[in-house]
Amino acid sequence: MTIQRKKISIVGAGFTGATTALLLAQKELGDIVLIDIPQLENPTKGKALDILEAGPVQGFDTQIMGTSNYEDAANSDIVIITAGIARKPGMSRDDLVNTNAGIVKSVCENVKKYAPDSIVIILSNPVDAMTYTAYQTLDFPKNRVIGQSGVLDTARYCTFIAQELNVSVEDVRGFVMGGHGDDMVPLVRYSSVGGIPIENLISQERIKAIVQRTRVGGGEIVNLLGNGSAYYAPAASLAQMTEAIVKDKKRIIPVIAYLEGEYGYQDLFLGVPTLLGGNGIEKVFELELTAEEKAALDESAEAVRNVTKIVNV
Ligand SMILES: NC(=O)C1=CN([C@@H]2O[C@H](COP(=O)(O)OP(=O)(O)OC[C@H]3O[C@@H](n4cnc5c(N)ncnc54)[C@H](O)[C@@H]3O)[C@@H](O)[C@H]2O)C=CC1
Numbered sequence: 606m607t608i609q610r611k612k613i614s615i616v617g618a619g620f621t622g623a624t625t626a627l628l629l630a631q632k633e634l635g636d637i638v639l640i641d642i643p644q645l646e647n648p649t650k651g652k653a654l655d656i657l658e659a660g661p662v663q664g665f666d667t668q669i670m671g672t673s674n675y676e677d678a679a680n681s682d683i684v685i686i687t688a689g690i691a692r693k694p695g696m697s698r699d700d701l702v703n704t705n706a707g708i709v710k711s712v713c714e715n716v717k718k719y720a721p722d723s724i725v726i727i728l729s730n731p732v733d734a735m736t737y738t739a740y741q742t743l744d745f746p747k748n749r750v751i752g753q754s755g756v757l758d759t760a761r762y763c764t765f766i767a768q769e770l771n772v773s774v775e776d777v778r779g780f781v782m783g784g785h786g787d788d789m790v791p792l793v794r795y796s797s798v799g800g801i802p803i804e805n806l807i808s809q810e811r812i813k814a815i816v817q818r819t820r821v822g823g824g825e826i827v828n829l830l831g832n833g834s835a836y837y838a839p840a841a842s843l844a845q846m847t848e849a850i851v852k853d854k855k856r857i858i859p860v861i862a863y864l865e866g867e868y869g870y871q872d873l874f875l876g877v878p879t880l881l882g883g884n885g886i887e888k889v890f891e892l893e894l895t896a897e898e899k900a901a902l903d904e905s906a907e908a909v910r911n912v913t914k915i916v917n918v
């Protein structure tokens with residue numbers, strides 16, 4: 606029996622793509638192909654070589670190459686798409702929709718041709734709509750087309766809860782549902798610290814402030830950076846999702862999944878709690894929501910539907 610390493614391609618070798626490549630290499634999740642446009646082939650090769658040369662110091666044997674040729678991504682097991690433009694202060698993620706839809710579509714045509722059996726994870730914004738664009742272009746089964754929002758939004762939410770209580774982030778549990786926009790839905794009722802519901806530990810007023818800060822968490826970083834958006838926590842989120850798939854971990858984490866009736870939504874990609882394993886999204890969990898939570902989710906879903914409609918008919 607020959608044991609084959611996984612092949613993971615990352616399209617878009619900018620801030621999020623290159624950082625993800627480093628994190629995946631450190632975790633030795635598979636060999637990595639980093640792809641960007643032909644005009645940036647040398648910088649892409651340079652980033653890949655630079656990461657490779659961290660191997661002897663950090664003790665990883667991951668192979669990594671930079672390229673602009675999709676033939677190098679042939680038969681990838683996983684493809685991560687970070688290609689596209691990022692927002693600047695004053696912009697919403699939805700302002701990126703027309704530019705990034707064209708980019709995601711052209712990338713997915715190549716993925717379909719060269720890596721037809723891959724599991725695809727999309728990061729490019731506005732990510733719920735871009736995941737729909739990818740799904741339409743790829744024509745893959747829904748379990749193999751996954752968007753990243755909930756891991757990152759949940760990470761921000763848990764960071765703020767841990768800061769509020771001055772406790773370890775490791776003991777904070779919770780999750781964020783809905784679209785990756787300012788009306789995302791942190792589920793306070795399902796949030797706890799060391800098993801204790803946060804409503805027993807934090808005042809309603811402070812919880813409201815944490816929820817609001819989470820909702821605009823991406824914008825907070827955009828305003829601080831001044832010329833781009835977050836990449837360390839987004840890359841960490843992509844690495845967690847990739848690890849769940851490569852190791853078939855059966856993790857229960859929120860990702861953007863195709864809904865066909867779950868939560869009452871049809872033909873929509875939206876952030877929901879899922880079981881993530883070797884086959885991609887293996888299950889969508891449908892939780893009972895209060896009327897207030899459902900109303901908030903409806904509002905978020907409507908915003909996603911509106912931006913999805915701009916580019917996907
Ligand atoms: N869903 C999420 O949670 C998050 C989404 N994002 C989104 O991810 C995307 C990437 O962000 P960054 O890496 O910070 O941007 P970046 O500008 O640093 O990198 C984007 C890269 O994509 C490349 N690219 C553009 N068109 C391409 C094509 N057709 N084929 C291959 N590569 C192409 C660019 O040359 C550039 O190197 C943005 O749309 C951003 O809004 C960023 C963080 C979190």
Ligand SMILES: O=C([O-])CC(=O)C(=O)O
Nearest residue numbers: 692698823824827834835
């Ligand atoms: O805010 C942005 O534009 C990038 C992103 O999606 C995030 O960091 O949540």
